[in-house]
Structure formats: C-alpha cells, structure tokens
Amino acid sequence: MNEGYATVHQLAPHRRLRRLELAITRRLDGLLHGQHLGLLPGAGSELTGSREYRPGEDEVRRMDWAVTARTGVPHVREVDADRELTTWLLVDSTPSMDFGTAELEKRELAVAATAAIGYLTANFGNRLGGHLLGADGIRRFPARTGREHLLGLLHTLLAAPRGPAGSRPPALAEALAGLHRAAPRRGLVVVVSDWLDGLPESAGDPTGRDAADERPEWEAELRRLAVRHQVLAVEVTDPRELELPDVGLITLVDPESGRRREVSTGSRRLRERYAEAARQQRALVRAALRRAGAAHLALRTDRDWVTDIVRHVYAQRRLAAAARTPGPAGGPSGGAA
Numbered sequence: 001m002n003e004g005y006a007t008v009h010q011l012a013p014h015r016r017l018r019r020l021e022l023a024i025t026r027r028l029d030g031l032l033h034g035q036h037l038g039l040l041p042g043a044g045s046e047l048t049g050s051r052e053y054r055p056g057e058d059e060v061r062r063m064d065w066a067v068t069a070r071t072g073v074p075h076v077r078e079v080d081a082d083r084e085l086t087t088w089l090l091v092d093s094t095p096s097m098d099f100g101t102a103e104l105e106k107r108e109l110a111v112a113a114t115a116a117i118g119y120l121t122a123n124f125g126n127r128l129g130g131h132l133l134g135a136d137g138i139r140r141f142p143a144r145t146g147r148e149h150l151l152g153l154l155h156t157l158l159a160a161p162r163g164p165a166g167s168r169p170p171a172l173a174e175a176l177a178g179l180h181r182a183a184p185r186r187g188l189v190v191v192v193s194d195w196l197d198g199l200p201e202s203a204g205d206p207t208g209r210d211a212a213d214e215r216p217e218w219e220a221e222l223r224r225l226a227v228r229h230q231v232l233a234v235e236v237t238d239p240r241e242l243e244l245p246d247v248g249l250i251t252l253v254d255p256e257s258g259r260r261r262e263v264s265t266g267s268r269r270l271r272e273r274y275a276e277a278a279r280q281q282r283a284l285v286r287a288a289l290r291r292a293g294a295a296h297l298a299l300r301t302d303r304d305w306v307t308d309i310v311r312h313v314y315a316q317r318r319l320a321a322a323a324r325t326p327g328p329a330g331g332p333s334g335g336a337a
Helices: 013-028 065-071 106-121 147-158 172-182 219-228 268-292 305-324
Strands: 046-052 075-080 086-093 127-134 137-144 188-193 230-237 249-253 260-264 295-300
Touching: 013 106, 013 147, 065 075, 086 106, 086 137, 086 147, 086 172, 106 127, 106 147, 106 188, 106 230, 106 295, 106 305, 127 147, 127 172, 137 147, 137 172, 172 188, 172 219, 219 230, 219 268, 230 268, 268 295, 295 305
Parallel strands: 086 127, 086 188, 188 230, 230 295
Antiparallel strands: 046 075, 127 137, 249 260
8 A cells, every 4th residue: 555545544534535536636636637537437418429229228219319310229318417416425434444454445335436536526616415324323414516525534534433343334225315315316326335244144144055046135225326426436345345355263353243263274165165255155246236237346345446446447448438439430339320
C-alpha cells in the first residue's frame, strides 16, 4: 500500500481524512472532470448517438424512432450524463466489516472507497447524500453540495461505533429499500458492502448443495434501485475470507451472530472445502449483482484499491465510448445505419 492511505487507521480522524484526500486526488484527479462518464456510463439529456435496442435492459421511452425506421432495427438514443449529478451512497458498517488481515480492515477500505467516489463526484455543483448502515441503525445524510458535507459524512463513518459480536443491525435489504424511498430522482447510487448479509443458508455449502435457484434477500431491492438509478455495487473482501492459511488451530468467530468454532487449518481437505465454499459464495453474490443490473467493482484489503478503481473507471469509459462510436457506414456501433 502507498503511504497516503496504508496507515490511515493509526491517525486522528482529521489527519486520516486529509491523507485519504491527498492519496485520492493525486492519482484520480481529472478522471471524471467534464462529463460524468467515469464510474458508470451515464444517462442524461445531451444526445450523443444511437445504438441497438437491448430487450430487458433499455427503456422503450428512449427509442430512437428515426434510426429505427431507417435501419429496420430497433435503436435507442445514447445520451451523456447531466452536468449536475446526485450521488447517493449506502455504506455498510455492520460487524462483518470489522475484519481485516492485510493493510486495511474492510471497514477502512469502505471509507477509502466512499472518499474516492465522493471526491470524484462532488464537483460542478453535484450533490452527495449518504445512508450509513451500522450496528446502531441507519444514519441518513441529505443530498447536499460541498466538500465540508463530504468530510462530515466521512468523519461520521470513521467514528461509527463497532457493534459487539452477535448484535443485530438492520438488514441490507431494509437499507436498500430506505434508500429507494429517499432518492426519488434519477441519479447515481453506490452501495459499498461485503454483501454477506441476507445470503441463502446454502450459499457456499461445501457439501455441494445447489443454491443456484436461491436469491439473496437484498437482490429484489437492489433491482428496484437499478430501474430508477445507475447503480454501482462495490464489493469489499479480505483474502482470509477466500482461503485459509495453514496456521494450526484457530478460533473463527461470526461477527454477526457471535458464534465461535475451533478449526484445524492443518487439514488440506478442510482448506480446500473452505476455498470452494468461499468461491461459491462470491459467485452467488456476483450473479445476483449482475441480475439486479448493477455495475460491479471488487476491492480487496490486500490490493491497491486506487489502481482497482482506476481500472474500473477506464473500463466504463471504454464501454461508453464504444457505444457512441459510429460504425463503418456512419451509424452507431452495433447496428447498420
């Protein structure tokens, strides 16, 4: 990790935020300036071209009837995002986020991701609102402009109380439903979580039980958000959630339920079953995010999260640019003109 954010947890809150801001602005500043084509290809009001209609994904009201009539193939209008953007953040700070075996805890990585998104979208009079899901409930911040508003939200997230093991915070599905009610106008919604809440009991079952037809409790609410908003799902994980090292006898604690279990990591078969269960669990989360229509950004506590965000930004920009690039005959890519 770079010095700018590897030791943020060792500093006073105001210094932590200052170092986060420096680390982010040095490496990300300028990526989203001008048009909002960075985090997600945006919807808005400025026409930039047309592309083929995608059943089940595109709204009929965006049909480009002139191009459709000319080509005989259904097309929809492509538009740039509006200059003024409202971004809503839902940040998970429940007990399962109080875990980390690398440079950062998952909670700290969630703060870093929130800061990056906030700094990158807080320009040009854009508004930022936030819902913080923690052990003590859901704290709501109205959508406002300005750097001080963002800093206040981040400071609250840093200072959020850590719930004791076994505490029962509100469900992620409940928090998503509350955000849907609070954000009636179209905008950008960013949800930062490990997405472990509300998974079916058979998710990642090492016995091989099929959970393919089971859905997380939060999937339906996330899909409702994606109908109205652009949605970016930020998935925060730690390497020890994906595989166990051979370190002898250890005690595992479920931070949400408080249950404890002693595990002998010396067993290769156990480590393999653990890794397979984790793989199935994360695959279920990815599939649910995809079905819900959310863009997916995966961050890990043992990786350079700034680089991962940059890669995501550039990938989304390439998608947006490809959708607007004229084809050989002068029409939009993906269809004849």
